[in-house]
Each structure stands twice: as structure tokens, then as C-alpha cells.
Amino acid sequence: MPIKTNKYRLADIVPMLDVSEATVRRMIEEQGIVPDRVPAGSTTRPVYSLEQILQLAKSKRHRGKVKFKRPLVIAVYVPKGGVGKSTLSNEFTAELTLQGYNVMAIDLDDQASLTVMNGFQPDEVADAGKPNQWLVKHTLLNALYPANGEKTTLPLSEIIVKPYGEHGPKLVPADITLGELGYRLAIQPNREQFLRNWISAHADSDLKDIDIILIDNAPSTSVVSRASIVAADLLLIPVRLDALTVKSLSFLANELTGLSESQLPIPQVVAVPNFFKANNSRSARVMSALQRSFGDDVPIAPHVGESERFPRSLMHDIGHELEEVLPVTFEGWTRALERQHEEIRNVCKFVMNIAEETFARGETPGLFDDAPESRRATN
Numbered sequence: 217m218p219i220k221t222n223k224y225r226l227a228d229i230v231p232m233l234d235v236s237e238a239t240v241r242r243m244i245e246e247q248g249i250v251p252d253r254v255p256a257g258s259t260t261r262p263v264y265s266l267e268q269i270l271q272l273a274k275s276k277r278h279r280g281k282v283k284f285k286r287p288l289v290i291a292v293y294v295p296k297g298g299v300g301k302s303t304l305s306n307e308f309t310a311e312l313t314l315q316g317y318n319v320m321a322i323d324l325d326d327q328a329s330l331t332v333m334n335g336f337q338p339d340e341v342a343d344a345g346k347p348n349q350w351l352v353k354h355t356l357l358n359a360l361y362p363a364n365g366e367k368t369t370l371p372l373s374e375i376i377v378k379p380y381g382e383h384g385p386k387l388v389p390a391d392i393t394l395g396e397l398g399y400r401l402a403i404q405p406n407r408e409q410f411l412r413n414w415i416s417a418h419a420d421s422d423l424k425d426i427d428i429i430l431i432d433n434a435p436s437t438s439v440v441s442r443a444s445i446v447a448a449d450l451l452l453i454p455v456r457l458d459a460l461t462v463k464s465l466s467f468l469a470n471e472l473t474g475l476s477e478s479q480l481p482i483p484q485v486v487a488v489p490n491f492f493k494a495n496n497s498r499s500a501r502v503m504s505a506l507q508r509s510f511g512d513d514v515p516i517a518p519h520v521g522e523s524e525r526f527p528r529s530l531m532h533d534i535g536h537e538l539e540e541v542l543p544v545t546f547e548g549w550t551r552a553l554e555r556q557h558e559e560i561r562n563v564c565k566f567v568m569n570i571a572e573e574t575f576a577r578g579e580t581p582g583l584f585d586d587a588p589e590s591r592r593a594t595n
């Protein structure tokens with residue numbers, strides 16, 4: 217499989233799962249996990265696979281966690297290319313999985329960066345002599361609309377892929393055929409609410425075991441990105457601190473105002489500063505543009521620093537091997553990656569705190585509540 221297979225020591229697993237060593241040992245025993253052994257001097261020491269770590273992470277599920285009544289929907293979007301939407305979607309999916317949530321990532325960009333980051337080859341076609349499990353067969357389009365000549369849509373179970381095995385995050389992959397979703401939605405009544413309604417309608421069936429749906433969007437403004445915004449409880453906007461993103465931020469703020477004026481539910485926005493570099497003279501200007509566009513309503517998450525260690529989405533096009541693809545979050549906690557791990561984790565904790573504050577506290581636990589008025593009242 218094109219995903220790199222690492223071996224992890226017990227000392228790696230402890231910070232990954234964010235629990236004590238004693239707890240990890242207990243979980244390993246409870247789950248009946250048997251490690252491989254590798255030579256270490258005159259003896260051997262145990263090493264674990266990512267799949268085994270993900271099995272442990274899954275056993276953390278719901279332990280002291282908020283149980284949402286339906287999946288929490290997080291959209292990652294800003295109408296600006298190359299700001300880190302797919303990179304952050306990929307890392308947050310991995311980190312939230314390590315925290316014990318059942319995460320389903322949806323690649324809603326027909327350019328399919330997130331799909332590539334997960335080891336898939338959306339541009340390859342089937343070759344009869346060469347079976348390839350990393351081809352993309354279906355996208356979200358097939359869950360929303362029947363294929364030509366068919367009467368029914370595909371169940372999610374036939375669409376999702378599990379790049380890291382049974383216990384890892386699920387991915388609804390994308391390829392260029394997803395481009396048709398825009399045409400379909402354009403002639404759809406209630407098109408802005410279509411994805412939101414679809415998620416509600418499937419909350420007790422296809423999506424029953426999902427805690428968090430994380431949607432990576434294309435940079436363009438379209439009926440698809442609008443449907444994704446309206447479907448979302450939280451909208452994460454990566455803000456690239458080393459580029460001038462002033463216009464795209466105010467454009468997005470206007471878009472949200474427009475949706476809200478049309479009585480459509482709008483998500484709680486959270487800004488995620490990305491490409492942070494100390495002493496960057498542009499950062500202050502970008503942050504004040506953010507404030508000007510969104511006022512004080514938008515919490516600003518801890519930043520993610522600039523780092524060459526994030527997998528590049530189009531790696532296989534630039535001569536790298538797909539074996540290198542693994543989110544930083546799923547790499548061992550070596551000293552070299554400690555900062556990146558901490559930053560991703562801090563953003564995820566910040567975001568989940570906001571989700572809990574916004575939707576889980578108080579008398580109306582918002583998550584099943586579609587009325588924009590009561591949604592706002594819980595904020």
C-alpha cells in the first residue's frame with residue numbers, strides 16, 4: 217500500500233494518544249494487542265503498527281467525551297488557494313482520530329488533494345491486468361445522486377475508503393468526476409440546504425457511528441462550497457499569515473452575512489492562522505484584516521507554524537514516492553516533529569472546546585436544531 221508503514225515504540229504511543237504510559241499499557245492488554253519485536257542490543261523490544269495504535273485510539277472513544285446527537289460537521293474553507301485547507305484537513309482528521317473520535321473526512325474538491333494525501337491515485341484509471349486498491353471509484357456525488365441509468369444512490373459503505381485500516385479515519389475520496397456536483401446542485405431546489413439535509417437524513421443510518429465529519433473544500437466560491445458552509449456547525453478558515461488574504465476574508469464574511477440574511481443556518485467561524493513564522497511583518501496586517509472582516513465573533517485558534525514536513529498534496533507529480541505520504545500527526549513523536557504535533561493538537565483541542573461551548577452546553581444542545589434563531593441563541 218502506498219502509505220508509509222512506521223513502527224512505533226511504546227514511548228511514541230504515549231504522546232500520540234495523550235495518556236499516561238500506565239494507561240497505554242492497560243489499553244494494550246485490554247485490547248489484546250500483540251506487538252512485533254525488533255532486536256535491541258542483546259534482547260528485543262516491542263514495536264507497534266499504526267493500525268494497532270488506531271485500535272487503541274478507538275478504545276478511547278467516548279471516554280469522558282461529549283457525545284453529539286448527530287455528527288459534528290466541520291468545514292474547512294476559505295475562497296483562497298494554497299492556504300493549507302487540505303493539509304490542515306488531513307492533520308485534523310488524523311489528530312481527532314487519535315483523540316478517540318470516529319472521523320469521516322470528505323474531499324469536496326475535484327482536484328482531490330486530500331485524496332492524494334491519503335495515498336490514493338485519483339488520476340489513474342483501472343488497468344485490467346493490474347488490480348489497484350488505491351484507485352478512486354466513487355465520490356460524494358454518488359452518495360447524493362444516482363449514477364446515470366441508476367435509480368438509487370450508493371450507500372456510504374460503498375463509497376468510503378479506509379486508508380489506515382479498519383480503525384483509522386474514513387475518507388470519502390474525490391476525483392475529477394466530482395465536478396458534476398456543481399451542475400447537479402445548481403438545478404436542485406433548496407440547493408444550499410441539500411448537503412445539510414442529506415447529513416440529517418443519514419444521521420441514524422449511514423452516519424450512525426461517525427462523531428465528526430470534516431469537509432475539505434475547493435478554493436473556489438460555488439454552490440458546492442455554499443452547501444458545505446450551510447451544512448457545517450463549525451467553519452475553519454485557514455489564514456495564511458505570510459500572504460495577503462485580505463480580500464478573500466472580507467468576501468467570505470460577506471458571503472456568510474448573505475446566507476444568514478436568507479435565513480440559512482450559518483456555522484460558527486474559527487480562524488486558524490497557518491504558515492506562522494516569528495517576526496513576520498505581514499502577520500499583523502493579516503490578523504487585523506481578519507478582525508476587520510469578522511469583528512470579534514471569530515475566535516482565533518493557536519497558530520500552525522510553517523514547516524516543510526507537511527506532506528505535499530501533489531507529491532507524486534513532482535517525483536516523490538507515495539510511500540512518503542503520512543500525515544505528520546501519524547508520524548512518531550520525534551523531537552524534530554514535536555512542534556508540529558503540539559500545534560496541530562492545540563488547534564484541535566481549541567476547536568473541540570468551541571464545539572462543546574457552542575453546541576453541548578445549555579438547555580438547547582443545538583446539534584439537532586435547524587432553526588437559525590435558536591442556533592444563534594446557543595452561541
Ligand SMILES: Nc1ncnc2c1ncn2[C@@H]1O[C@H](COP(=O)(O)OP(=O)(O)OP(=O)(O)O)[C@@H](O)[C@H]1O
Nearest residue numbers: 297298299300301302303435491521522523527528
Ligand atoms: N504550515 C505549513 N508550512 C509549510 N507548508 C505548508 C503549510 N501548510 C500547508 N503547506 C503547503 O502548502 C501547499 C498548499 O497547501 P494545501 O494544498 O493544503 O492548501 P489548500 O488551501 O488546500 O490549496 P488549494 O486551494 O489548492 O486546495 C502544500 O504544498 C502544503 O504542503
Ligand SMILES: [Mg+2]
Nearest residue numbers: 301302325329
Ligand atoms: Mg486543497
